Amino acid sequence: MTADPVTPVLTKRWLSPQSWRLSTYEKLEGYTALRKALKGTPEQLVQLVKDSGLRGRGGAGFPAGVKWSFMPPNEDKPHYLVINADEGEPGTCKDIPLMMADPHSLIEGCVIASYAMRSHHCFIYVRGEALHCIRRLNAAVREAKAAGYLGTDILGSGFDLEITVHAGAGAYICGEETALLDSLEGRRGQPRLKPPFPAAAGLYAAPTTVNNVETIASVPYIVNGGADWFRQMGSEKSPGxxxxxxxxxxxxxxxxxxxxxxxxxxxxxxxxxxxxxxxxxxxxxxxxxxxxxxxxxxxxxxxxxxxxxxxxxxxxxxxxxxxETVSVPWAVMKWTQFYEHESCGKCTPCREGTYWLAQILERMVSGHGTEEDIDTLLDVCDNILGRSFCALGDGAVSPITSGIKYFRDEFLALCESNRRELVGAQA
Incomplete structure (x- = not known):
């Protein structure tokens, strides 16, 4: 296989008629990587993914092979693979189309990754609002099971795997891996204190790896094409x-x-x-x-x-x-309102900070801001950044601090119009 920068890899089947069906998937190299992977050892697969340089596609960019290697080699406790398909970030919409158009690429990736990590149960945690996506994944799991790609003794290899598609309950915080695990266990979705990390004590206190949909869907292509082929695309430190x-x-x-x-x-x-x-x-x-x-x-x-x-x-x-028609303070306010609404409330900096940030921005956008408000915003951001329990707090301050950095004039203009109104009222 040779890589061309414009030849689709992950999306190559998306436009095929009924691309989500097993019959279409099998015509287009479907489950060939699984047959190849099952002939190797789990250690060889982990090494292959390490060599490919595949990095987590869920946002953090942590090397996938390294993450897989954290799973203990012994099986005194069950091992779990959990797929983070929650996708609640404003603007993010890659995993749901992938699962809708090509669910079997994710399922094949799940079987290969589970085999590599000696896991016999995989959970796909899907955003609860994406009902159409949940139905399509469930149908694909049934198809794969009927064809012998899932269940007991997969393709005669002696490897068993069950996949459970789980519908989330509509919370952005469950995109954070430990909050996702709590939600999967039936608890309220809130981040856990780390350590212990999921690789040591994750789902049901057993060794667990949490990976993004796009990360796992990339695995069959790496198995078929090889690490060197994968590295031909992208940059040296961020291949693929x-x-x-x-x-x-x-x-x-x-x-x-x-x-x-x-x-x-x-x-x-x-x-x-x-x-x-x-x-x-x-x-x-x-x-x-x-x-x-x-x-x-x-x-x-x-x-x-x-x-x-x-x-x-x-x-x-x-x-x-x-x-150029969009007001930066207005856009920042809308995002901040989202973070205020989605904060789980577990830690004070995020629970209180997002509330105050939203209040100040709403006042500024309505034309009642003061110049001190800009300093207050930055001060509150400083008190949240790096001090919240999970990354939601850091994410909430990003648009505000960068918005003020590049477009301070727009924030000042809102204060100016308010000052003129005050002067006019006093006159």
């Missing part, structure tokens, strides 16, 4: 293809597969440019919890290192594009 979810003021919003390291300038070409030709003002490289970028960042390579060096994060590559 990636699904970029482009939304907002572009001519053709949607899912675009491109190698990691692609720039926004190149992505805009793929999706037909800015809508109605109105210039770009600001954008998020990885969803609303990543610091904003501006038109100056058009040529930042969108891989884990490039985005970080430019002052943001790659996140889930949810590229939200905003043109």
């Amino acid at each position: 293809p990636k699904i970029f979810s482009i939304s907002g003021h572009v001519e053709r919003p949607g899912q675009y597969e491109a190698p990691l390291g692609t720039t926004l300038r190149e992505l805009l070409e793929l999706c037909g440019g800015m809508k109605d030709g109105i210039p770009l003002k600001f954008w998020t490289p990885g969803g609303s919890s990543t610091p904003l970028f501006t038109a100056e960042h058009l040529d930042v390579p969108l891989d884990f290192e490039g985005a970080a060096e430019a002052g943001s994060m790659l996140g889930t590559t949810a590229v939200q594009v905003f043109n």
Whole structure:
């Protein structure tokens, strides 16, 4: 297999008729990787994924092979593989289309990964609102089981695996892996104190690996193509293809597969440019919890290192594009209201901080802000960043601090209009 930068890998079956059916999947190399994987040892598979350089596609970018290697080799306790398909980040919409169009690529990846980690039960935790997606996954699991790709003695290998598709209960916080595990156990979704880490004591206090949908769906391609083939795409430290979810003021919003390291300038070409030709003002490289970028960042390579060096994060590559008609304080306020609503309330910095941030921004956007409010916003952000129980707090402050960094004038303008009103009233 040779890699061409424009040849789709993860999305290659999406446009096939009834792409979600097992019959279509099998015609297009489906389950060939599983047969190949079952001939090897779990250790060989873990090493292959390490060599490929595959990094977690859920936002953190942790090397998948390294994560898999944390699973203990002994089986005195059950091992679990949990797929994080919660996808609640504003702007993120890559996993649900993947599961809708090509659910068997995820299931095949689950079987291979479970075999590599000696797990005999895999859970796919899907966002509860995505009912159509849950039904399609359940149908795909039934198809795979009937064909002998799931269940007992898979393809005569002696390996057994059950997959359970679990519907979440509509909480953004359950995208955090330990909150997801609590929810899966029937508890309220709240982050756990670490350590212990899931690899030591995760689901039902047993060794657990939590991976994103896109990460696991990449595994069959790595098994078939090999580590060197996978490394031909993307950059040295962030290899492989990636699904970029482009939304907002572009001519053709949607899912675009491109190698990691692609720039926004190149992505805009793929999706037909800015809508109605109105210039770009600001954008998020990885969803609303990543610091904003501006038109100056058009040529930042969108891989884990490039985005970080430019002052943001790659996140889930949810590229939200905003043109010059959008008010930055207004957009930041809308995101902050979301974080206030979705805070689980477990820790004080996030529970209280997001509430106060939303209050101040609402007052500013309604034209009743003061210049001190900008300092107060930054002070509250400083008290949340790095002090909250999980990353939700850090995500909540990202749009505010970056918004003020690049567009302080817009925040000041809201205070100016208020000052003029006060002067007018006194006169």
